[in-house]
Amino acid sequence: MKRLKTLTSTLVLAASLSVTALSTASAQSLPPLEKKDQYKVGFAQMESNNPWRIAETKSFKDTAEACNWDLITTDAAGSAAKQVSDVDSMIAQGIDVLFLPPREEKPLIAAVMRARAAGIPTFLVDRSVDKNVAKAGEHFVAFMGSDFIEQGRRAAEWTLENFKGDKGVIVELEGTTGSSPANDRKKGFDDVMAKHDNMTIVASQSGDFARDLGRQVMETLLQAHPDVNIVYAHNDEMAIGAIQALELAGRKPGEDVLIVSIDGTRDALQAIIDGKMGVTVESSPFFGPLACDVMQRYADGEKIEPWVQVKDRIFTKENAAQFIDEAY
Ligand code: GZL
DSSP: HHHHHHHHHHHHHHHHHHHHHHHHHHOOOOOOOOSSSHHHHHHEEEOOOSHHHHHHHHHHHHHHTTTEEEEEEEOOOTTTHHHHHHHHHHHEEEEEEEEOOOSTTTTTTTHHHHHHHHTTTTTSSSSSOOOOTHHHHHSSSEEEOOOHHHHHHHHHHHHHHEEEESSSSOOOOOOOSTOOHHHHHHHHHHHHHTTTTEEEEEEEOOOEEEEEEEEHHHHHHHOOTTTOOEEESSHHHHHHHHHHHHHHTTBBBBBBBEEEEEEHEEEHHHHHTTOOOOOEEOOOOOOOOHHHHHHHHHHHEEEHHHHEEOOOOOOTTTTTTHHGOHHH
């Protein structure tokens, strides 16, 4: 009986040691990036349905030569499932490093894990995955991008400072359902507005970050809420679509409806100059040079901060004309 107890306690100890070893190993086993003259770099873009996405892809392609990358790019045409298979195909092609803007927070996690298991360091760019499942510094090297909660908060603060009416009747146009910018831009804005009794979000619906869908959604919500006097769009493309819908309905965006947005596209800055849009909080798409720099640091053996945060400016009628020439 005594031998059995000893054997059992030995087995329990061995099991706990192996679990500890696994978790320790997984906590530390980010794939390294060896020093090389030229790297095979994968950039798995989610879609090219708006100027922001097109500018981001161009930024990576423009950087490839300067950074001596053998760059492989794919375009998932708006399908998270296709983006997963694009990543798997890059893994099969033996890329050295992966830059991935996950279209939605959950579907891309398994692909991130497969890249790690294949010994490929992954950097998430401009969108992230569900932090409760996959962690920077453990499952992928880092997230490179803006603080989307802060963007939403700044949009709300600007609205509170510039809305002239007594009661704000707000329509919110959300980005792609399940994406980190949509989740966080909503949280940032809504949490501020929840503290102000004179501000009511009467409707909040996804326009998938797309201009035409943003226009269609705004047309529908305008029927239900003709008294809307503030539109908060999670990106400029949907804001421009909303402006089209409002004008078609005889409203005067910038005069009888305050338009509040995020990104900083050329069309948005022009709409601000024209007096139709009030503000757009910058969310830069120019990730190429930053990707080159962070990757080099990682190859040099530096510990990369889990969040390589991009700082954002804010564009209003005071400065839109000054920055429109550099806009995309
Ligand atoms: C933000 C990015 C968003 C932009 C949209 O980092 O993920 O996706 O704000 C784009 O314009 O579609």
